[in-house]
Amino acid sequence: MNFKKTTKIILGFIILAVIVIYGIFVIEKQKTPGNLLKILPEKVDLQIKDARYTDVSESGMKWEITADTARYIKKENVAVFDKIAAKLITREGKTFLLTGDQGYLNTDTKDMKVSGNVKIVSHNGDSFRTDCLDYSNKEQKFQTEASVKMENRLLTITGKGMVLSLTDEKLALISDVKAEIRYNEQTVF
Secondary structure (H helix, E strand, O other), rough: HHHHHHHHHHHHHHHHHHHHHHHHHHHHHHHHHHHHHOOOOOOOOEOOOOOEEEOOOOOOOOOEEEEEEEEHHHHOOOOEEEEEEEEEEOOOOOOEEEEEEEEEEEOOOEEEEEEEEEEEEEEEOOOOEEEEEEOOOOOEEEEEEEEEEOOOOEEEEEEEEEEEEEEOOOEEEEEEEEEEEEEEOEEOO
């Protein structure tokens, strides 16, 4: 009888040790940051970190988009990009680099909206800054109703509202337009 009692005590300690070791393993596993399950918002179908997206439209325009994170909402046909950097290459080979805090791309129409610290740098070095910007793929133009600042090595232009057409390479500032022209590093006007 003494043997059975000793066996039960040893078996009890072994079971207790396995439970303690398993508990420690589970607790440590939960502390490891890379192994935590992240729950996606209800509407999001897919979320990607360090995203890259490339698209060539029927018009020959090519988009190369990178972002810290991208979320795809299939029901709305929208891709949402955080900390977006989008390179647009025209069929003639001219490039426009567009950056901003957040971007929304309609995956059907290829129209885009970018907001927060928006900047465009064109192939010839012109830079544009604004708070929000829309791109129409059908019309191939950027536009905004917000304040805009355009700069290059010769001038600085500010205004409210802008339309930049890629097809005819024309820029229009809508209102409150002011310009500074630099000649030999001096402001002339």
